[in-house]
Amino acid sequence: MDTFLTEGLLRGEQVHSGIDLAKVAEPLPEDDARWWVEPIRSLVEDAMFEFRNERTKADAWLAPRLHATLRLTRREAADKRLWNHLALAVAPDYVVWRHLSESAQRVAAERFRGPSDRQCFSRLWWAAEIFRNGPDYGPVETACGNQDLIHTVLRLGLLDHRPTAQAVVRLLQDGKITTGREVNGLSVAINAAGATLIYDVLAPDEPRDPARLRDWIAEAETAPPVSRHDLPEGPDEDPVPEESLAALTDYFADLFETAPVRGRKSED
Known part of the structure; x- marks a missing residue:
């Protein structure tokens, strides 16, 4: 697919709503409704219209709806080919619209083909998967409303522990952490404490029933x-x-009091 990741596309000069990759892409099962293109195209077009004056706010709106539309297993979502296809063949115009840097006048190539926490669509799907609380996508809106939370906390393996993800969101909702620097500082503290403390013991979670996901x-x-x-x-x-x-x-709130936050004044 590198052939289609042109300089003109990255600079936003040759952008359209899809590329014909039929000759190089593996076909998806046509009888599986999850691979229908129209629902995704409709979502991104609505997002571009609704948030045309505030692009970053599209993340919180699109993430839960993308997750609920695709209905993937984590194994399926780990296949980067799916996200490459969405970014290059289904909605390259959205990737450029959302991530074109005004200063560099260019989109980073990793927004089309990159790690899961950077690629345009995979970062939203994984954020929704990690931060949803069962069927409730409310925490996803909160999480995706803070860019630093996606960029920094999403990389922590500890967020596979659901209570950890929900506790971070609750601190955001309660106003205990607000700025990007505070999010980064808390993330460092959580990661460091996790090396010596097993969060499963402090905050046990209920095992998931895979049958419910299969039914969905x-x-x-x-x-x-x-x-x-x-x-x-x-x-x-x-x-x-x-x-x-x-x-x-409560534990993270106490942890945050001594977390290394750049620019925060120490109190006597």
Whole structure:
């Protein structure tokens, strides 16, 4: 696909709503509704219209809707070919619209083909997967409303522990952390503390029932398009136990008091 990642595309000079990759791309099963292109095209077009004056705010809107539309397993989402196809063949215009740098007048190539926390669409899907609380995408909106949370915290393996992800979101919702520097400082502290503390012990989580995810995926063909105004619902999984979430939120709040935040004045 490098042939299609041209300098003209990266500079936003030769942008369109799709590229014919049929000769080089592996075909997806046509009988699987999850691979239909139209729902994704419709979503990105609505996002570009709705957030035409505030591009970064499109992340919080698109992430839960992209996740609920694709209905992937984590194994499927780990296949970079899917995200490359979306970025280059389905919606290259969205990638350029969302990530064209005004200073450099160029889109970083990793927004089309890059690691999961940088690629335009995979970063949103994984953020929604990690920060949803069972079927509730509300925490995803909060998480994706802070760019530093996606860029920094998304890389932490600790966020595979659901109470950790939800505790970080709750600190954002409660206003305990607000700036990018504070998010980065908390992330460093959580990562460092995790080397000596097992969060599973402090805040145990309920095991997931894989059958619920399979049922949700199986409903893809009959599911209506996701609402543009109300949040969709994810898999019918149990939310994080409230007692675990409360315990870890309090622990992280205390941890943040001594976290290394650049520019924060130390108190006597």
